[in-house]
Amino acid sequence: MAEKTIFIEPMTRIEGHLGVRVDIDTDNRIITSARSTGVMFRGFEKIMEGRDPPDAIWISQRICGVCPTPHAVASAEALDMALNASPPPLAILLRNLADCFEIIYDHTLHWFQLSGPDYSESIVKETNRSWYESASEKKAENRDLHGFETVGDIMNSMNPLEGSLWLEAIKYQRIAKECLVMISGKYPHLATVIPGGITYLPGLSDVEELLFKYLQVVPWVKKLVKIADDVLDFISEMGYEKVGERKPSMISYGAGDNPEVYDAKYENMPEWGEKREVTPGVIINGEVVTNNLVDIHLGVQEFVNHSFYEEWNSREVEKDPLGNEVAQNHPWNKDTIAKPSEIEWDERYSWVTSPRWVKDGEVHVVEAGPLARMWSTASSKKVEASTGKSLKFSLPATNIPGLGSLNEEMELEWRIPDRVNVVERLRARIYYLAYMTSVAFGELLKLLEYMKKGETRVFSEFERPEFSLGVGMTEAGRGALGHWIVVKDGKIHRYQVITPSNFNASPEDAYGNHGPYEEALMDTPILEEKNPDEWTGVDVVRTIRSMDPCLACGVTVYSGGRKIERYLG
DSSP states (O other): OOEEEEEEESOSSSSSOEEEEEEEETTTTEEEEEEEEEOOOOOHHHHHTTSOTTHHHHHHGGGOSSSHHHHHHHHHHHHHHHTTOOOOHHHHHHHHHHHHHHHHHHHHHIIIIISGGGGSHHHHHHHOHHHHHHHHHSBOTTHHHHOOSBHHHHHHHTSTTTOHHHHHHHHHHHHHHHHHHHHHSSSSSOSSEETTEESOOOOHHHHHHHHHHHHHHHHHHHHHHHHHHHHHHHHHHTTOTTTTOBOSOEEEOOBOOOTTTOOOOGGGHHHHHHTSSBOOEEEETTEEEEOOHHHHHHHEEEEOTTBTBOOOOOOOOOBOTTSOBOOTTSTTTOOOOBOOOOOOTTSOOBSSOEEEEEETTEEEOOBOSHHHHHHHHHHHOOSTTBOSSEEEEEEOOOOOTTOGGGGSOEEEEEEOOSSBSHHHHHHHHHHHHHHHHHHHHHHHHHHHHHHHTTOOOOBOOOOOOSEEEEEEEEEETTEEEEEEEEEETTEEEEEEEEOHHHHHTOOOOTTSOOOHHHHHHTTOBOOOSSOGGGOOOHHHHHHHHTTOOSOOOSOEEEETTEEESSOOO
């Protein structure tokens, strides 16, 4: 068997530092092994220790400039719990709306600036010329709605820096961020989210402006969904079904708390978790095994056997507030002890740890992301839009001159797919954008109702206990995001964060299980239409970018003896 190794480090068009190494059987054009490495240590969890608990919101948002809103929300919810502060309903609605506008911005960014260029004319002609030739002849199914006659025309419009859709996307990202800034005070790194609520109290004119800006975005979202369907259906037809495929085992913490139910109390987590607009759930081999947020929380464990950290021996938190056992590898017990060394691919090779979901001694590798949260919400029948096999929801009618049928109310349905692969991850992200756009409309109407009733409190006083535990679990753009805090003597004793890319980019764990990136790459076919000595690794990066890593910018690709200083795009 002829074999080739490609090492891409760091990877472009993502945030942070990520490397991926794959071995390829060049005779059969298939990836035989894969390793994912995080190449930077930042130490935010150690920075937190000894500080005043409310400081955690301001510091933890600096973990990421792309998705500070969910970090603010997760940190605030951990502090709500630890400081015994139940936010008023209006504050919950405003947090929810901030999250909705973050998703509209973030997922538009992903489609056009992060993963989208891989499917633009400029790259497809270089790596899959036959695709572009077919796309130029392929009539776009939804052309009457979005205005592009062929799939090739859509690919042309997605060209970075010059394509009409690429440029149009910048406009709507800006509008979504303007809405977010009205609530957050600034972006990135929100200035208004605090333990016990939020510091922003809108007036009626503010709500009117939010609604006006929101309605400008709605037709764009309708257009984007139909464009994405045409592109993704075409890519599937080109034989991309097995690229990035892995088993359907996933995790979602849910998002969008019900303002009448959320009280930040640990003992009530199962109730307020299941009332979320996005349903929490763990999916194992395609089946939802739990929606209980306490069970999901207790099952999260972290391993460092192949990471640049030392294992910790302490188990200071033995029981949760309900008396359940808390594992030594649970974040409430974890200590971050850096142990830098050279990469050894069979030993320690990443600064990313290996989070897993553990139930009854069985260790599960779970993927985080839009596909996980759409799957859990569609399956669980906890929200009105859920059918058990799909999510059915609508985007409201608008009245913007010149947009024709895009102004009409649009019914959408996202169906649980037959497989987890590159295409379905990308599709779920676009449909999640649309779903959260629909949710935002309902939240805006609720906001008006609260204000009409005079319910305008946005903050509850918090306490400073000598000892307490807190956890905040929500969905970032890239998936399940958790913040854990242990307060001792009124200060932060321990603070741990597990990001969605921590789940997805994780290296091999203590039990020999590979992380989701690695699993998705193994057995992936190489469909790049070049000879092996000319491969750029486009199928590798398309797989990784379908999960939208929050890891690196600027890349070096090692391909055998060659060194490529810049990857396409």
